[in-house]
Amino acid sequence: MKITGVELRTVRMPLVSPFTTSFGTETDRLAVLVRVVGKAGRPHSQPVEVQGWGECVAMERPLYSLEYAAGALEVMRRFLVPVLFGQGPTGLGPDGEITAERVAALLEHVVGHRMAKAAVEMAVLDAQLRGTGQSLGGYLGAERHRVPAGVSVGVQPSIRELIDVVGDYLAQGYLRIKLKIRPGWDVDPVEAVRERFGDRVALQVDANAAYTLADARILRRLDAFDLLLIEQPLAEDDIRQHAELARLISTPICLDESIVSARAAADAIALGAAQVINIKAGRVGGYLEARRVHDLCRAGGIAVWCGGMLETGLGRAANAALAALPGFTLPGDVSASDRFYARDITTPFVLADGHITVPTGPGLGVAPIQDVLDAVTVDSTWLQP
Ligand SMILES: O=C(O)CCC(=O)N[C@@H](C(=O)O)c1ccccc1
Numbered sequence: 111m112k113i114t115g116v117e118l119r120t121v122r123m124p125l126v127s128p129f130t131t132s133f134g135t136e137t138d139r140l141a142v143l144v145r146v147v148g149k150a151g152r153p154h155s156q157p158v159e160v161q162g163w164g165e166c167v168a169m170e171r172p173l174y175s176l177e178y179a180a181g182a183l184e185v186m187r188r189f190l191v192p193v194l195f196g197q198g199p200t201g202l203g204p205d206g207e208i209t210a211e212r213v214a215a216l217l218e219h220v221v222g223h224r225m226a227k228a229a230v231e232m233a234v235l236d237a238q239l240r241g242t243g244q245s246l247g248g249y250l251g252a253e254r255h256r257v258p259a260g261v262s263v264g265v266q267p268s269i270r271e272l273i274d275v276v277g278d279y280l281a282q283g284y285l286r287i288k289l290k291i292r293p294g295w296d297v298d299p300v301e302a303v304r305e306r307f308g309d310r311v312a313l314q315v316d317a318n319a320a321y322t323l324a325d326a327r328i329l330r331r332l333d334a335f336d337l338l339l340i341e342q343p344l345a346e347d348d349i350r351q352h353a354e355l356a357r358l359i360s361t362p363i364c365l366d367e368s369i370v371s372a373r374a375a376a377d378a379i380a381l382g383a384a385q386v387i388n389i390k391a392g393r394v395g396g397y398l399e400a401r402r403v404h405d406l407c408r409a410g411g412i413a414v415w416c417g418g419m420l421e422t423g424l425g426r427a428a429n430a431a432l433a434a435l436p437g438f439t440l441p442g443d444v445s446a447s448d449r450f451y452a453r454d455i456t457t458p459f460v461l462a463d464g465h466i467t468v469p470t471g472p473g474l475g476v477a478p479i480q481d482v483l484d485a486v487t488v489d490s491t492w493l494q495p
Pocket residue numbers: 131136169174261262316318366417418419420421443444445
């Protein structure tokens with residue numbers, strides 16, 4: 111495909127309710143979307159114009175990771191998108207063609223900025239697949255047409271409100287509950303949910319790196335509640351400490367922030383720092399790297415599930431496709447659009463019998479609804495060679 115232009119569009123979408131984690135409270139989602147426009151050659155026929163969408167999962171503030179939306183926008187505008195036009199150090203070769211499979215290598219000279227790179231690769235991949243007519247799920251190797259939906263529950267103002275929120279999600283049919291925890295909001299909320307809803311509810315917790323090894327005694331108290339896993343209890347770069355903690359608690363440790371690549375996943379597994387891995391395509395640099403993490407974990411007998419970053423329907427569609435790969439044996443954070451948004455920029459993803467349906471159309475299988483997209487757009491930049 112030959113890329114003829116790229117739009118970098120920033121959207122701001124209000125959340126249906128404040129979402130509180132150990133690192134802060136979100137009331138809206140600022141996201142940078144990438145729209146790639148190109149011409150796709152086809153054998154024995156005229157090239158066709160194609161376009162594809164990518165979503166950058168970097169948050170507005172660098173609190174989950176060191177990337178943030180405005181920074182990602184700048185890196186894409188100045189350093190990543192020009193490479194798609196052949197202006198990078200390695201160029202695109204004589205025909206100026208680019209494939210999604212080459213994007214990561216072409217962007218490798220830029221250090222880090224995995225979420226920005228992932229969004230660019232995702233847009234090129236979507237455009238490429240819309241040109242060939244293949245779905246993202248089909249391309250990645252999806253084996254299911256629907257995926258079990260878990261839901262992420264933020265820190266609540268009180269235990270009573272937590273019980274109401276969890277009860278509502280269970281009534282909607284969610285198959286797994288993830289509770290955000292932080293020091294001072296951990297054992298009590300977990301105990302209350304277990305007492306109210308029983309032992310049969312699939313339950314896990316996510317600390318977003320809020321604890322240290324000195325908190326091992328508190329974290330060990332969570333062993334009493336038969337949790338599926340405890341997600342990222344310690345800091346992103348505390349790999350050795352997570353391995354030490356794994357020897358002190360019986361709840362399986364799942365890593366999120368720490369797993370920035372397939373190599374990081376291999377190291378964490380080899381060091382005993384992770385028994386489960388949360389795969390987020392944006393965090394590892396793209397859906398192709400996400401599939402490599404999946405393949406590596408599957409080979410090592412490590413269960414994986416698909417994490418979420420409050421994506422719009424674009425990222426949600428891609429996550430549903432990823433979560434349909436065979437190694438995704440645990441319900442992920444691929445919830446319905448209305449978990450976060452009253453109005454999604456795509457046709458909303460809805461919960462059906464506790465599952466989210468994997469799109470089957472070409473590429474992502476969804477596209478923004480123009481008037482809804484325009485209503486939440488705060489900035490748009492058009493770049494061309
Ligand atoms: O379902 C979703 O999209 C959100 C899932 C979720 O809890 N994401 C968490 C996380 O740490 O994984 C998060 C929240 C806010 C910002 C970044 C990440």
